Amino acid sequence: MSLWPTSASPLLVDGSLEPGNAGSFETINPATEEVLGTAANADSSDLDRAITAARRAFDESGWARDTEFRAHCLRQLSRVLTEHNERLREITVAEAGVPVALTHGPQLDIPVADLAWFADLATSYEWVSDLGRAEPMGIPTHRRMLREPTGVVGAITPWNFPHQINFAKLGPALAAGNTVVLKPAPDTPWCAAAVGGLIAEHTDIPPGVVNIVTSRDHALGAQLAEDPRVDLISFTGSTATGRSVMTTAAQTIKKVFLELGGKSAFVVLDDADIASACALAAFTVATHAGQGCAITTRLLVPRTRYAEALEATASALNGIKPGPPDDPGTICGPVISAKQRDRVEGYLRLARAEGGEIVCGGDRPSGLDNGFYVEPTLIAGLPNTSRVVREEIFGPVLTILPHDGDDDAVRIANDSPYGLSGSVYGGDLDRAREVGTRIRTGTLSINGGVWYSVDAPFGGYKQSGIGREMGVAGFEEYLETKLVAEPAGKEKQG
Numbered sequence: 001m002s003l004w005p006t007s008a009s010p011l012l013v014d015g016s017l018e019p020g021n022a023g024s025f026e027t028i029n030p031a032t033e034e035v036l037g038t039a040a041n042a043d044s045s046d047l048d049r050a051i052t053a054a055r056r057a058f059d060e061s062g063w064a065r066d067t068e069f070r071a072h073c074l075r076q077l078s079r080v081l082t083e084h085n086e087r088l089r090e091i092t093v094a095e096a097g098v099p100v101a102l103t104h105g106p107q108l109d110i111p112v113a114d115l116a117w118f119a120d121l122a123t124s125y126e127w128v129s130d131l132g133r134a135e136p137m138g139i140p141t142h143r144r145m146l147r148e149p150t151g152v153v154g155a156i157t158p159w160n161f162p163h164q165i166n167f168a169k170l171g172p173a174l175a176a177g178n179t180v181v182l183k184p185a186p187d188t189p190w191c192a193a194a195v196g197g198l199i200a201e202h203t204d205i206p207p208g209v210v211n212i213v214t215s216r217d218h219a220l221g222a223q224l225a226e227d228p229r230v231d232l233i234s235f236t237g238s239t240a241t242g243r244s245v246m247t248t249a250a251q252t253i254k255k256v257f258l259e260l261g262g263k264s265a266f267v268v269l270d271d272a273d274i275a276s277a278c279a280l281a282a283f284t285v286a287t288h289a290g291q292g293c294a295i296t297t298r299l300l301v302p303r304t305r306y307a308e309a310l311e312a313t314a315s316a317l318n319g320i321k322p323g324p325p326d327d328p329g330t331i332c333g334p335v336i337s338a339k340q341r342d343r344v345e346g347y348l349r350l351a352r353a354e355g356g357e358i359v360c361g362g363d364r365p366s367g368l369d370n371g372f373y374v375e376p377t378l379i380a381g382l383p384n385t386s387r388v389v390r391e392e393i394f395g396p397v398l399t400i401l402p403h404d405g406d407d408d409a410v411r412i413a414n415d416s417p418y419g420l421s422g423s424v425y426g427g428d429l430d431r432a433r434e435v436g437t438r439i440r441t442g443t444l445s446i447n448g449g450v451w452y453s454v455d456a457p458f459g460g461y462k463q464s465g466i467g468r469e470m471g472v473a474g475f476e477e478y479l480e481t482k483l484v485a486e487p488a489g490k491e492k493q494g
């Protein structure tokens with residue numbers, strides 16, 4: 001299989017690369033609006049075959065029991081992906097509009113390397129824990145706790161960080177002994193299909209263990225969630241869709257992992273270096289055109305230094321120019337589609353209607369006539385109760401709000417349905433830490449600290465999700481717990 005398809009890139013079902021029964025659909029370059037090519041368009045029967053294959057591979061093969069083989073396959077996959085990294089990089093930049101600089105980090109290179117970390121974890125993890133002897137109800141008993149794979153995992157992933165999120169699900173799910181049906185976003189089918197081709201042709205991963213089903217039909221996600229043969233749904237996407245997935249999965253009481261939306265606050269304390277803090281907030285919200293669920297999109301600054309912060313933030317944002325994602329100097333590329341650009345522009349109109357001021361940006365950049373670009377934008381004058389401040393926009397849009405001290409900043413930061421991430425920036429580190437302990441989020445950066453790492457759990461509070469991804473905690477999302485009790489004194493000797 002060519003990593004740069006000239007015809008419909010295939011599905012991976014039961015170890016075979018196949019066309020989709022619904023034909024094919026186009027994938028678009030968001031930087032140019034040109035059609036790159038086509039991807040296999042699966043229908044419900046294709047997905048059914050994928051689930052059947054995953055169920056059979058889990059129930060009938062030795063995959064779930066052979067830890068060393070699983071670790072071998074994951075290390076092998078990491079090596080194969082690394083060998084094809086440059087072609088994968090081209091696809092990622094072209095299809096997802098990802099600035100090429102980011103592919104040398106969390107958009108490609110880092111998650112590929114992280115697969116080997118999960119391989120190591122599979123072999124070092126304590127699969128059996130001895131709980132020792134006890135006498136429940138007066139009966140001498142010896143107890144062991146076993147950790148076992150959950151079964152068939154349905155993984156539903158978005159377009160904004162296609163490789164990072166795909167591998168953050170595949171890595172721990174496979175290391176834990178599960179089989180997987182991956183349904184990637186229809187905006188980035190090639191990113192997933194290229195991985196499927198490498199798995200089929202260059203790894204020892206058995207047929208049915210990994211199935212990749214690209215489709216234009218969003219209803220296939222619901223089919224995964226409702227199928228009783230699927231034991232766990234791992235979903236990353238919008239909170240609205242997450243609610244639907246959770247409701248559907250409840251019909252069969254399957255396990256659910258949800259990593260959803262965010263409207264994270266960047267809290268600047270009154271003893272902070274305002275210029276540095278506002279520059280970091282501006283850089284963050286413009287990176288990948290703001291298309292990240294954990295990006296801080298509410299900038300909370302001291303009221304006594306509001307004018308200074310407003311000027312510093314606008315200056316920093318004005319200095320960030322959207323550009324072609326294949327330019328190494330670009331950090332703000334296009335948004336993914338015309339639909340997403342329309343959504344962002346709709347929020348800019350709403351900001352004006354709600355009485356907000358567009359301090360800078362707010363338009364399509366000049367000189368980029370093709371592509372789905374939006375200028376990095378700063379909005380002022382809106383309260384925390386406004387829709388623009390409360391709802392996830394998923395574009396390079398930052399709102400700035402004044403606060404009246406630490407307690408007020410914490411109140412505003414926590415006054416959100418979300419709780420995914422956040423930042424605190426201050427001159428006194430102990431004070432910044434104390435403020436951070438009161439902010440209800442799953443991840444938090446103090447003075448620019450980076451929380452993203454394969455060994456660190458990522459997830460949210462409130463409507464930002466359920467469970468954790470990455471780290472040992474993320475690995476254990478894909479496990480079940482079994483307690484085995486035997487009469488004490490009759491354990492096998494020798």
